[in-house]
Every structure is written in C-alpha cells, then in structure tokens.
Amino acid sequence: MIERLCIIGVGLIGGSLARALREAGACQEVVGAGRNTGNLQTAVGLGVIDRYDTDLAQAVSGADMVVVCVPLGAMEGVFSAIKGQLAEHVVLTDVGSAKGSVIEAAQRVFGSVPEFFVPGHPIAGTEQSGVEASFSGLYKDRRVILTPLPETDAHATDRVRDLWEAAGARVTDMDPIHHDAILAATSHLPHVLAYALVDSLSRLDDSDELFEYAAGGFRDFTRIASSDPVMWRDICLGNGDAIQLMIEHFIRDLQGLNHAVQDRDGQQLLKIFTSAKAARDRFMEKQ
C-alpha cells in the first residue's frame, strides 16, 4: 500500500496511473504536481488526484512514492527541484521512453544514481495527451520495463514492480542500453517514419489534393504522427544514438527495396512483402 503517491506531470500517463492505482485501492492519497494550475485543477475535478501543489519541493514532501511523468527534456529540472526534499523512505521512479538519458540526468543532479531511484518505462499510450484523455485501463496487460542499476535498492525495485502490477501491467527488468535499443526499433523509428511521411507529403505542391484521396491505410499508418511533438523531440534527443542507427539501418533496407522497384524485380519484391506479412501476422497472433 502506498500512503502518499506524488505524480509529477498529471497528463495521459501520470493521470492514468493515478486512476488505476486508486481503482485498485493501492494508494491512500494522490498529490499532483506540475506547472499548469488549470490542468491540475481539472485533474482534481476529474477525481484523478486529491490535491496538488505547483511547488515540487512541497508536492513531494512526505510522499513514500514519487512518479515523474514529464517529457524527457524536463526530467533533470524536476530532479533538481526535488533534490533534498524527499522523505527518508521514498521510492522514486519515472516513465521516460528512453532510459539512458534519464539515468545520466539523475547522475548529474544527485552526484550518483540514488539507490531509491528505479528507472521505468510503461509501454502504453495513445496519440492523445492531457489528463482529460487518461483512463484507468491504459496499463491493463501492457508491458512495463524497469531498468534498475547495480546500485539500486532491490526493495525499491520491488515496490515499483508492485505499483505497476497493481495498475494491471506485466513488468520486466532489463538493462537500460538494451531497453533503449529495443524501443528505438519498435517505437521510436515508427514514430519518426510517420512524422517524416506526413511532413514530406504536406510539403508537396498538391498536398491538399493528396490528403483528399488518402484512405484508411494512410489514416492508421500516420496515427502516431498526431502524437505530442515536444515529447517526441525529447525522445529523439534523449535516445539519439540508438535512433540514428535504426534510421540508417532502415534507409539501407528501403534503398534495397527501391532497387527492386527500379529493376522491376517482382521476385525480390514478393519475397520482401511475403516475409514482412508473415512477421506481422506472427506479431498479431501474440497480441
């Protein structure tokens, strides 16, 4: 049982976690923190949090669990604001989509990574953002990856695992570098491609007409291009090395496919498409 949960950044991710934990009866009090008073008032009105404080040092005071749910670029500022203000028995975790950069930020602020800090990442979300879009079922049967370091207190890791399991998620531990490579492939690259495609088409001369004739395939393919641009800028900055490698890998493969188009090599095209369909169908079977 969490006595006082502090959620820093009450949007889709933080709000949905608070809702899930309240619904599961896993916490007694939820304190919201952030810069936007209007948003925090909305969160109170929606019953997502009990109260809020825009002063982070005040907000974390006495909390036994602090979850930082801000874009990657804002993590370091949050760590600086709460340093020295945390309760003695606190457990601190975050939800950043890249782990290496959050760990480095914690190192810079605290001198070394505190033993009470458990880096984490729930693999869930929608292209929506904001507390209004939050719902208690967001983490149901979703994966959460924790990337504790050798210096992390095992008891703290257990408490963060319990928290996500109470929200309905399946929790795995992983090395942070491995996490960042995997997410670059399955999440960061597809988002970059969706943004790049829509941007590329929107800058063509006849883009208005183009979009008029786009259909369901285009709609689904580009759904993730409606995601929050600030969040994705921060992910590209925070996991830049792994993302760059994946983009280069993808461009090489796409150039190979383009050669097959150029050479009208039906056999090679059929081979690529058949193998991709098989892999995609296997992926769907596991969902």
Add this chain to the structure above:
Amino acid sequence: MIERLCIIGVGLIGGSLARALREAGACQEVVGAGRNTGNLQTAVGLGVIDRYDTDLAQAVSGADMVVVCVPLGAMEGVFSAIKGQLAEHVVLTDVGSAKGSVIEAAQRVFGSVPEFFVPGHPIAGTEQSGVEASFSGLYKDRRVILTPLPETDAHATDRVRDLWEAAGARVTDMDPIHHDAILAATSHLPHVLAYALVDSLSRLDDSDELFEYAAGGFRDFTRIASSDPVMWRDICLGNGDAIQLMIEHFIRDLQGLNHAVQDRDGQQLLKIFTSAKAARDRFMEKQ
C-alpha cells in the same frame, strides 16, 4: 439498372461491389468468374453472386457490365481471354490501383483502348482479402477515381459512375498519370514503408524479443504490412516509376531528419514534428 453484371475476380473488392449493388437493387443478375472453383462456390453460398463460370469467355457472355477485380499483373491475361467475347452493348471497367499499366495492357490486347473501357479505382479496402472478408458497406462514402481517356465513350463513363454511386461511393474523374502520382504518395509509399519496416526489424538478431515489446503504435503503423503480397508486388511493378520517385523523395527527407537527430537539433525536430502533426490533424478533420 444493370441486367447482367459479371465480376471477374470475386475477392474483397469484387465481392463487396456485388454485395453493395445487390443491396441497392442496382443489378438483376451477378455472374462471378475466376480460376478458383472453391472460392466461387463460397461466393455463391454467401449470396454474393448468382452463378459462376471459370471460363472467362463464357462468363462475360451477354453481360452489359463487366468489372475486372484481379491483381494488376493478371489484367492483361483477362483482357486477352475476354477479347471478342463481349456483348455489343457492354461496358468494361477495372479496379486496379495503378491506371497507366492497365491502360497499356488494354492497348496491347485490343490494339487501341476500346471506347467501352472505363479505367477505374475505388480507394477502399482493408488488409484482409478474399470473398469471406467482403461486405456491402466497403464503398460507403469512399472515393472512386475514374480515368477515362479522350477516346472513351462518355455514356460508358456515365454508366460506371452510376455503378459506383449506387454502391455508395463519391466518384471523381482524373487524368491517369495524375492518379498514379497521387496514389504513389498516399497509398503505395506508406505500404512500401510498412512492409520495409517489418521486414527490416524481422531480420535483426533479437527480432522475437523486439516484437514482444511492440505496442499499439506499432500495430497500427504496420497494419497495411498484412496486405496481400502479390497485389502489392503487382502495384510496385505497375506503378514503378511514380513509386520510385516517391521513395527517393522520402529518403531525402528522412536523411534530413536523421541529420537533425545526429546534430541533436531540437529546434528542427520540433519544427518537423509540429508541422506533421498539424497536417495529420487537418487530414483527420476532413475524414
């Protein structure tokens, strides 16, 4: 009113058209044609067609409307099989996703493009295929593009427009080259990217683990990679020039984005993502 409608290729596209026209009371008899007897029997069992013939010359006999719904690569063979077998008052149309290559195939078979042939393309479909996946609402409020040539009989074009409007679609006329450029951008390129991404990831060492941590964004982004590989091979062969240009255009833009990742240029990344999100949100408002 169509007296005898002949659908050559009774799959998702042809089957859904037959269902829609029957439901609208727009045709008296539907004859299915194709090579796969089992599939045609299923179509009769589902009430999609009244009867079938695996001999195309027999199937088109006496039909006043013939719709060719086969993959692009099979068009020329169908034209050869029905040449000289069509009724005097026939109107012939097709549903191919690229128009230039179908027109060239008609030219090769008939000597010149027959005045009774109206090239067409319904912009609708799902990643499913086969008559079992067909449904009468597939074309409801969807776009259909017709690309009649100067030699096309205006009365034939009117009849094909009526047919698609009876199925619930919105019909536009367009130059075939323009059609092929637009579809290369909004449909063919996204399909190629989705296939390329899944294929590229599936050939990484840790691909099984990768797919385990893929989430909803990946699922939607790659839905179209579950499309029929033969159909998409034929589209890449049939609209190769336009697709190649679009892939090259996209690779240039993706390389630009990758430079921004490499330089950790947050301002440029935010600019690209914000403009893409705005374009995608505008597209969704029009849906």
